[in-house]
Amino acid sequence: xxxxxxxxxxxxxxxxxxxxxxxxxxxxxxxxxxxxxxxxxxxxxxxxxxxxxxxxxxxxxxxxxxxxxxxxxxxxxxxxxxxxxxxxxxxxxxxxxxxxxxxxxxxxxxx
Numbered sequence: 001x002x003x004x005x006x007x008x009x010x011x012x013x014x015x016x017x018x019x020x021x022x023x024x025x026x027x028x029x030x031x032x033x034x035x036x037x038x039x040x041x042x043x044x045x046x047x048x049x050x051x052x053x054x055x056x057x058x059x060x061x062x063x064x065x066x067x068x069x070x071x072x073x074x075x076x077x078x079x080x081x082x083x084x085x086x087x088x089x090x091x092x093x094x095x096x097x098x099x100x101x102x103x104x105x106x107x108x109x110x111x
Contacts, residue, residue: 010062011073017055018084024049025087028094033104042102046095053088056081 037045060081066074094101100109 010059011064011071011077014056014059014063014077015073015080017052017059018080018087021049021052021056021084021087021091022080025090028091028106031106032108032110033100033106034110036100036103037105042095042105045105046092049088049091053085056084 060077063077064070064074066077068075091105094107095105096102097107101107
C-alpha cells in the first residue's frame, strides 16, 4: 500500500470509526435499556469500546494536515477524533455509574 493511498483512506476510516463511537454513545445515553446482559458481555463491551478507541490513535497520525481547501473529512478529523475519545470515556463511565449501568451499558433502565 502506498503512502498516498493510506493518507487518502485514513481520514475516511477515522470519520467512520469516530461516527460509530459517537452514535453508539448517544444511543446509550438517550435510549433506555430494557434488559440486563449476560455476565461476560459487559466486560467484553468495555474492551471492544477501548480497542475501537485505540484504533483512533492509530489512524490519527496517518491523516494529512488539512488546510482550508482540504476535503471536509480531512478538515474535521481532529474534532471527530476528540469526539470519539470523549464518547468512549462517557460509555466507560456509564458502566461504572450504577448497577444497571454496568449490566446494560445505558444511562437509563426501563421505560
